[in-house]
Amino acid sequence: MTALMRVRELRVEFDTSGGVVTAVDGASFEVAAGETVALLGESGSGKSVTAQAVMGIVPKPAGRIAGGSITYDGRDLLTPGAAKGLRGREIAMVFQDPLSSLNPVFRVGAQIGEMFRRHRGASRREARAAALELMKRVGIPAASKRLDDYPHQFSGGMRQRVMIAMALALSPRLLIADEPTTALDVTVQAQIMDLLARLQAEEGMSLVLITHDLGVVADVADRVVLMYAGRVVETGPIREVYEHSGHPYTAGLMGSVPVLDGARDRLTPIQGSPPDLLSLPTGCSFHPRCHYADPLCTTDQPNLRPLPTPPPQHQAACHHPEGVLNHAP
Amino acid sequence: MGAYVVRRLVFSLFVLWGAVTIIFVVLRLVPGDPAYIMLGPDADQAQVDALRAQLGLDHSLIQQYATYLANVVHLDFGQSFRLNADSMSLVMQRVPATIQLATTALLLSLLIGLPLGVIAALRAHSWVDRTISVFSLMGQSTPSFWLGIVLILVFARGLKVLPSAGSGTWSHLVLPTITLALPFLAILVRLTRSGLLEVVHEGYVQTARAKGLGEGIVILVHALRNALIPIVTVVGLQFGALLGGTVIVETVFAWPGVGRLLIDSIGRRDYGVVQASILLVATIFVVINLLVDLLYGFLDPRVRLAGD
Numbered sequence: 001m002t003a004l005m006r007v008r009e010l011r012v013e014f015d016t017s018g019g020v021v022t023a024v025d026g027a028s029f030e031v032a033a034g035e036t037v038a039l040l041g042e043s044g045s046g047k048s049v050t051a052q053a054v055m056g057i058v059p060k061p062a063g064r065i066a067g068g069s070i071t072y073d074g075r076d077l078l079t080p081g082a083a084k085g086l087r088g089r090e091i092a093m094v095f096q097d098p099l100s101s102l103n104p105v106f107r108v109g110a111q112i113g114e115m116f117r118r119h120r121g122a123s124r125r126e127a128r129a130a131a132l133e134l135m136k137r138v139g140i141p142a143a144s145k146r147l148d149d150y151p152h153q154f155s156g157g158m159r160q161r162v163m164i165a166m167a168l169a170l171s172p173r174l175l176i177a178d179e180p181t182t183a184l185d186v187t188v189q190a191q192i193m194d195l196l197a198r199l200q201a202e203e204g205m206s207l208v209l210i211t212h213d214l215g216v217v218a219d220v221a222d223r224v225v226l227m228y229a230g231r232v233v234e235t236g237p238i239r240e241v242y243e244h245s246g247h248p249y250t251a252g253l254m255g256s257v258p259v260l261d262g263a264r265d266r267l268t269p270i271q272g273s274p275p276d277l278l279s280l281p282t283g284c285s286f287h288p289r290c291h292y293a294d295p296l297c298t299t300d301q302p303n304l305r306p307l308p309t310p311p312p313q314h315q316a317a318c319h320h321p322e323g324v325l326n327h328a329p
Numbered sequence: 330m331g332a333y334v335v336r337r338l339v340f341s342l343f344v345l346w347g348a349v350t351i352i353f354v355v356l357r358l359v360p361g362d363p364a365y366i367m368l369g370p371d372a373d374q375a376q377v378d379a380l381r382a383q384l385g386l387d388h389s390l391i392q393q394y395a396t397y398l399a400n401v402v403h404l405d406f407g408q409s410f411r412l413n414a415d416s417m418s419l420v421m422q423r424v425p426a427t428i429q430l431a432t433t434a435l436l437l438s439l440l441i442g443l444p445l446g447v448i449a450a451l452r453a454h455s456w457v458d459r460t461i462s463v464f465s466l467m468g469q470s471t472p473s474f475w476l477g478i479v480l481i482l483v484f485a486r487g488l489k490v491l492p493s494a495g496s497g498t499w500s501h502l503v504l505p506t507i508t509l510a511l512p513f514l515a516i517l518v519r520l521t522r523s524g525l526l527e528v529v530h531e532g533y534v535q536t537a538r539a540k541g542l543g544e545g546i547v548i549l550v551h552a553l554r555n556a557l558i559p560i561v562t563v564v565g566l567q568f569g570a571l572l573g574g575t576v577i578v579e580t581v582f583a584w585p586g587v588g589r590l591l592i593d594s595i596g597r598r599d600y601g602v603v604q605a606s607i608l609l610v611a612t613i614f615v616v617i618n619l620l621v622d623l624l625y626g627f628l629d630p631r632v633r634l635a636g637d
Contacts, residue, residue, distance in 0.1 A: 057538045059530060061454075088541020095539075100532035105554050105630060118542055150630040166540065 003030035004206050005054070005091075005174055010068035012049050012058060021277045023049040025230035026068070028304070031174065036200065036207040038217035038238065040253075041227035042274055047210045050227070051176045055093050056083060072174070089119055092167035096179040098159035102151035108162045109135075109147035115169035134165035138195060157188035164195065171203060178210045193220060214257055218242070223313075226250055229275050229285035232304060236314030246307040246316035248290045248324050284319070292320045337622065341615045348611035349401050349604065353394060356600055362386075363598035367410050384410070401608065406601040411594065416601030420587060420609055426496060427575050427586030433502055434509040434571060442514040446521020451548065453526055461518060468515030473574055477508040477581035494583035505582040509574050513567055520563055524556035531555070558629045565621030569614045 012024040024046040031037050041047040052058045053065055054077060070077040072091060077083045095101040103111060112134055113127030122130065128147065135143035138161040151159055160180060167175055177196060181189035197220050200207045209217055217224070217238070224241045226234040226249070234247040245251040252270035272289035275281060284302050287293040296319050304315045308322060318324060364380040365372070381387045385396060400406065406416035449461040484504060485493030492501050528534060529552055537551040538544075576588035583589070587606050594602035626632045 055539045057535050085541070087539065093539045095532060095536060097532060101536045103533040103537070103551055103555070105558075105628065106551075114542070115540060118540075118546065152631050163536075166536075 002032065004033045004035075004073060005031040006069075006071045007050065007054070008069045008071075010050060010053060010070065011066045012046070012053050012063060013066045014059075014063045016062070016278070018278045022066075022230055022280075023063070023277065024053065027227065027230065027232050028068075029225045029232055029235060031206050031208055033173070033206055034204050035223065036197075036209060036221045038221035038224045039208055039210040039227065040212065040214065040217070040224055042212050044229075044274060044277060045227040046230040047227050048178050051093065051178050051208070051210055053078075054091065054176060056087055088115065088172075089170045090172050091174045091176070092170070092172040094160070094163050094167050094175065094177040094180050097183045098156060098163045099151060099183075101163055102159060104151055107148050107150060108154070111151075112162065112166045112169060115166060119170055130169070131165070134169060135162070138162075138165045138168070138199070140165075155188075156184045157191060160184060160188075160192050161195065164192075164199070168199060168203070172205060174206045174208070175200070176208045176210065179212070180209075181216060182211070182213075189216070196220070214242075214253060226253075229277065229280060231285065231317060233286070233318070234316040235304065236307075237311065240311065240314045244307075244309060244314070244325055246309075246314065246321040246324055247286075247318045248292055249286050250316070251324050252289075284317075292318075292323045294320070334619075334623070337619055341619060344615050345608065345611055349398070349608055350394075352604055352607045353397055356598075356603060357390065357393075359598075361598055363410060363600060366598050397604075401604075404605075406605040406608075409594075409599055409602050411597045411599045411602070416599075416605045419602055420590065420605045423585060423587045423590045424609070426584060427572075427579070427588060430502070430505055430509060430578070430584060430586060431568075431571055431575060433506045434513065435568065437506055437510040438514040438517050442517030443521055446518045447525060447548065447553065449518065449522040450525035450529070453522075458522075462522075465515040465518040468511045469519070471511065473508050473512065473577045474581055476511060477504070477578060480504045480508060481581070496585055501584075505578050505584050508581070509571065509578045512574070513571050516567055517560070517564065520560050521556065524560050525552060528552050528555045554628070558625065561621060561624055561628060565618055565624075568617050572610055572614060 007030070008028050010024050010027045011022065014021045014023055023044075027046065027050055029037070029039075039047045039050065049058065049063070052063075054070055056077070058065060065078060072083075072086060075082045075086065077086065102108065109128055109131045112131035113122075113124075116122035116127040116130045117124070132143055132147055135146065140146055140158055140161050146154070146158075151162070154162065160183075164180075175196075180196065181192050184192060193216060196207065196209075199205075207220075209221060211217055221238045224235060224238050225232055226241070226247070228249050234241060234245065234250045236246075241250060242254065245254055249270070252268070255268040256270060258267055270289055275285050275288075281288050281298070283296070283298045283300050284290070284293070287297040290297065300319070302317045302319045304317045306312045306315050307325065309325060316324075362377075362381075364377045364384065364386065368376055368380060378387075385393060388396070404417050408414065409416050409419055412419055445461050445465070449458045452458045481493045481504065484491040491503050492498075493504070495501055525548070529548075531552075533555075534547060534552050537547040542551075575584075575586055576591060578584065579586045579588035580592050587609065591603060591606040591610075593599075594606065
């Protein structure tokens with residue numbers, strides 16, 4: 001399977017009042033054509049910043065890409081010239097909060113139609129017709145009446161459908177969805193996930209699903225890329241990662257998920273708190289919270305490497321994956 | 330929307346009533362009897378009394394106020410003591426000159442202030458931004474009468490390229506316009522800069538970039554349209570200050586507008602003209618504020634629909 005997008009040793013830094021924060025610290029992963037990859041991690045793990053780097057929207061002037069590469073279909077996304085025309089057309093993004101992500105002063109039909117007008121030179125009438133088609137496709141009821149409504153007149157779920165319609169306008173080959181259901185009601189979350197899965201199947205596009213919710217991606221993702229403190233700590237096929245976690249952080253996350261069949265009496269939280277990006281622990285960033293940590297973990301930063309168990313695509317950045325695998329719940 | 334406009338219009342009437350009342354009271358509080366001032370120091374008491382009776386100044390204040398209000402409703406401010414003509418018509422003759430000056434100043438401010446504010450925001454914290462900020466701060470703190478005199482000294486007396494006073498040609502308009510526009514322009518720069526900086530980190534600006542739109546469209550369409558909403562409000566309120574500024578600028582440059590007429594009439598206690606001028610300026614101010622509120626609804630659909 002050849003990679004559609006390849007992120008290599010990506011490093012993104014932010015200037016803050018407390019000093020330089022490395023939000024993404026050497027993250028590498030790939031997305032194959034037609035594949036769904038879940039980018040998992042808690043707040044501050046660098047997953048959203050990674051997406052911003054791909055889209056070229058790292059907040060300036062505070063943030064900058066300090067190293068690494070992102071290639072899409074063999075083209076370098078970090079070179080402005082080469083990336084021109086890819087964003088919006090080939091690579092699209094859906095954001096977490098659809099209310100703040102839609103422009104409050106423009107009609108939704110115009111915001112969707114803008115994709116056709118600016119990128120394809122479509123006339124007003126053509127853009128409007130295309131926007132209407134998209135709104136129907138993403139399941140907005142009475143779409144022809146709602147074309148001229150403003151974002152604040154829609155419910156949260158409908159707004160996110162508008163966002164999705166806008167992202168899909170030019171049939172991108174890669175869609176990045178940054179916590180697309182976090183701001184929505186639980187009942188609506190499932191509808192939006194179903195919609196994304198259906199559209200992905202129809203379009204045959206790749207989907208990068210960014211989330212902190214292990215449950216959201218369990219049914220839809222093919223692969224998982226798990227981030228902690230700006231680094232990828234574990235990656236592999238979703239079943240493998242969920243059932244045979246090779247990193248203590250992943251294992252900890254699995255142990256803290258409630259299950260409905262009552263097999264678990266208590267949830268087991270991960271000890272400690274997420275690290276302060278301004279003063280990361282030496283060695284492995286997770287070592288202060290880890291049961292398996294030894295002196296090596298406090299000095300040497302582990303790199304991603306295949307686990308002793310197959311398949312080789314399942315990799316973890318841990319010095320002691322054997323211990324984690326043996327103690328898995 | 331219709332009900333809202335009617336409500337605002339009724340409220341505006343109260344504002345105007347307040348304005349005419351305040352000016353009535355203030356004019357009677359300032360020392361100096363108009364009859365004495367008009368007749369000069371040589372007049373005897375009989376002449377003064379006769380004129381006071383003719384002007385209705387011998388009635389009680391309450392009576393004067395009642396007559397005054399009744400006349401205001403008919404836009405009748407009586408004859409000008411000084412110019413011997415109908416007060417309101419005198420004021421109306423001067424209106425075009427003031428409107429011309431205020432409009433060119435407003436246009437100049439918008440044409441220069443908005444782009445400068447956008448540039449300052451896009452280059453925030455750079456030397457370009459600092460330079461623009463320093464100039465706008467200076468512009469805001471420079472008093473008009475001083476700036477006007479300096480401009481006259483430099484361009485009229487020194488370089489002899491522009492006339493120092495009067496009206497008629499476009500060259501007469503240059504110095505008064507700059508003088509009147511500068512403080513307004515400076516405020517506009519600062520407002521645009523801060524307004525734009527507030528919205529450039531909003532989600533919808535990020536969305537616009539993710540849509541692959543050019544930076545020009547991202548800023549000038551998606552960001553600026555939102556940044557303009559608070560700016561329009563302040564521009565409307567500041568337009569009142571601009572009208573107030575015409576009083577000084579017209580006096581400095583001998584510009585034949587309402588402001589100068591007002592100053593001359595105050596000096597001569599020409600009550601009718603003063604009252605007519607104030608009512609007119611207040612009316613313009615109220616109308617502009619109403620327009621701004623309506624424009625606000627046009628710019629921000631959330632306001633428009635909430636009003637329905």
